[in-house]
Amino acid sequence: DIQMTQSPSTLSASVGDRVTLTCRASQSISAWLAWYQQKPGKAPNLLIYKASTLENGVPSRFSGSGSGTDFTLTISGLQPDDFATYYCQQYKSPPWTFGQGTKVEIK
């Protein structure tokens, strides 16, 4: 199985900050990576796929980059609605695996 490791596990930030979340794969997954946002009690919401392609309707302050084993999700200008947990998921090969999540909380 491909292991996905996210860091940090928790990130404290303020509204307006630029934040960067990291996801690392245990082997190369090319650009077969998706990012999801999840708020408490809600379903995950697809933000980005193919490492850097923004899903329709997702604000442009979200961006993704990376390929191979190292990936980042950047939120430029954190908004109150962005405080949530973020997961990465590889879809290079099954079983599809997720990182353990990064919780973005209010500083």
Next chain:
Amino acid sequence: QLQLQESGPGLVKSSETLSLTCSVSGDSITSYPYYFWGWVRLPPGKGLEWIGSINHGGNTYDNPSLRSRVSMSVDTSKNQFSLHLRSVTAADTAVYYCARLTFQRYFDYWGQGTLVTVAS
């Protein structure tokens, strides 16, 4: 707009079978021949775990970590698909989500999730 909704018991006894159904509305499951329909769970304090997936034709693939206990089915006449997880333990307590897998195999539509607690 495609919508998915999980249903099933919120409490299952240890060693019994957990059964959930996902009802799809807004379009037919058969409209997406190259897509799969899957199950993902979120145990308390842990990360997301993919359980398995099925397509409209009933072809399935699942997570090897759960394979011996998982079975899935699809009912295209009802626009539903189902999950059965046998011999559950407390470790199977989680919020269970149904979701659609795109052709590339990321998840683009999700149900709201349903909490299933396994009680001894």
